[in-house]
Amino acid sequence: MVQDQLTEEQQAIILKIRKRVIEHIGINMDLYGLTQSAGHLYGLLFFTGKPMTLDEMGSEMKMSKTSMSTAVRSMLDLRMVNKIWEKGSRKDLYEVEYDWHQTFLDYFAIRWKKAVESNLLAIQKGIKETDKCLQETDSETFKAVLQRDKEKLLEAKSYYHWLDRLIDAMESGEIFDLVPR
Structure with missing residues (x-):
C-alpha cells in the first residue's frame, strides 16, 4: 500500500x-x-x-x-x-x-418529490373545498376571503409544478446543461 x-x-x-x-x-x-x-x-x-x-x-x-x-x-x-x-x-x-453531484441531485430529488406530492395533494384538496364553499355561501365577506385564499393556493400550486419540473431536470441530468459540473 x-x-x-x-x-x-x-x-x-x-x-x-x-x-x-x-x-x-x-x-x-x-x-x-x-x-x-x-x-x-x-x-x-x-x-x-x-x-x-x-x-x-x-x-x-x-x-x-x-x-x-x-x-x-x-x-x-x-x-x-x-x-x-x-x-x-x-x-x-x-x-x-x-459522484457528489449525483448524491446532491438524488438527495434533493427524493426529498423534494415527497414534499411536492404531499403539498400538491393538500393544495388540490384546499382548492376543491374552497370552490365548494364559494358555491354554497351568500356572504360576500366570506367569498372575498375564500377567493383570496384560492388565489394564494393557485400561486402555490404553480410553484410546486415548477419545482416538480426542476426535480425532473435534476433526475434526467438536464440540470447540468444549465449549470455544468
Whole structure:
C-alpha cells in the first residue's frame, strides 16, 4: 500500500488534513438530514478508498454496531453509499458514492418529490373545498376571503409544478446543461 511508504511525519500530516475535512463533513451533514457521526462515517469511507464492513467501520470509528448500521442505512437510502458484493466475503461491504453531484441531485430529488406530492395533494384538496364553499355561501365577506385564499393556493400550486419540473431536470441530468459540473 502506498501509505505504508510514507514517513510518520507525512502520515501525520495526511491524517490531520483528513480529520479536518471529515469533521466539517460531519458538521454539515445535517443538510442531508443526517447526524454528525454519519458524516464522520461518510468521511472515513471517502478517504479509505476501499469497501468496508460494518465491523471495520465500527472498529475505526469506535461506534456501536447499531449506530453504524443506522447511519449506513440512512446513507444507503440517500444513495450516498453503495452496498457492494465482493467475491469471498460473507459480510456486506459498503463504499462511498464519489459522484457528489449525483448524491446532491438524488438527495434533493427524493426529498423534494415527497414534499411536492404531499403539498400538491393538500393544495388540490384546499382548492376543491374552497370552490365548494364559494358555491354554497351568500356572504360576500366570506367569498372575498375564500377567493383570496384560492388565489394564494393557485400561486402555490404553480410553484410546486415548477419545482416538480426542476426535480425532473435534476433526475434526467438536464440540470447540468444549465449549470455544468
